[in-house]
Amino acid sequence: MTQTTEPTTVHAAIEVDAPQQRAFEVFTRDFGAFKPPDHNLLQVPIAETVVETHVGGHIIDRGTDGSECRWARVLAYEPPSRFLFSWDISPSWGIETDPSRTSEVEVTFTALDAGRTRVELEHRHLDRHGDGWDAVRGGVESDEGWPLYLDRFAALLTS
Amino acid sequence: MDEWAALGDRTRREIFARLAVAPSAVGELAATLPVTRPAVSQHLKVLKDAGLITDERAGARRIYRVEPGGLSRMRAELDSFWNATLTAYKRAVEEPGTTATPIDQRTQQFRHPGDQP
Numbered sequence: 001m002t003q004t005t006e007p008t009t010v011h012a013a014i015e016v017d018a019p020q021q022r023a024f025e026v027f028t029r030d031f032g033a034f035k036p037p038d039h040n041l042l043q044v045p046i047a048e049t050v051v052e053t054h055v056g057g058h059i060i061d062r063g064t065d066g067s068e069c070r071w072a073r074v075l076a077y078e079p080p081s082r083f084l085f086s087w088d089i090s091p092s093w094g095i096e097t098d099p100s101r102t103s104e105v106e107v108t109f110t111a112l113d114a115g116r117t118r119v120e121l122e123h124r125h126l127d128r129h130g131d132g133w134d135a136v137r138g139g140v141e142s143d144e145g146w147p148l149y150l151d152r153f154a155a156l157l158t159s
Numbered sequence: 160m161d162e163w164a165a166l167g168d169r170t171r172r173e174i175f176a177r178l179a180v181a182p183s184a185v186g187e188l189a190a191t192l193p194v195t196r197p198a199v200s201q202h203l204k205v206l207k208d209a210g211l212i213t214d215e216r217a218g219a220r221r222i223y224r225v226e227p228g229g230l231s232r233m234r235a236e237l238d239s240f241w242n243a244t245l246t247a248y249k250r251a252v253e254e255p256g257t258t259a260t261p262i263d264q265r266t267q268q269f270r271h272p273g274d275q276p
Contacts (some may be wrong), residue, residue, distance in 0.1 A: 010234055012241040018252045026252040034247035058160060121245065123237055 010123040024080040024109045041046035041069045083107045165209035171202045183216035
């Protein structure tokens, strides 16, 4: 289901037997119903997950004790075709409060026919999470630095 | 120290970037960096412990190179997370009126040691 392309992006895609509109609605409205239950930064089980349906809103996990975790910001909400949100979770599994150090997830919904939809997901800019990656990019001379570094690294990943 | 924390240090980032361009011995790195050879060795040890580089003996020298598994570990976690999520999503969207059943534990590696079970 997922393919390797470049090292700082994760792709996933699936085709579902549902019209485009429903595919979009279920993904956004019912996200908490199919999100893995272990995806939880709260100290208690999640009672519900709310996706706010406007740019500037959040994806919010609400715990059984009323506590909240806002782990994503809604960056684009364009039914029935596109949903974009930030991934404000650091690699060490905490909330990242600096937006420049968060990655983003774009989900697109393409109608294949009246009752079938292709859902494609791209989780990109993973390098933003690393304290070091930006600095490496800026701090190494361009001609033999970052571009070559990324090329070599990509080659290593796919070899 | 995990791979991200290991790269939080400027000198280690520089060492890592150089090794990505070309595998090197400690002496070659120290010759072109404003730090001592023992300091380079210490940084190499941290990078190696974090799984970002590997070393290999070549005659009298030890050659360090980038271990591609470092960044790919994070990718693998997210791959697994999204695959699990989309599989459960497919069930939810194709069965109107039903709630998706909890899926397996593949995302457990997202947790910190010491987190709630």
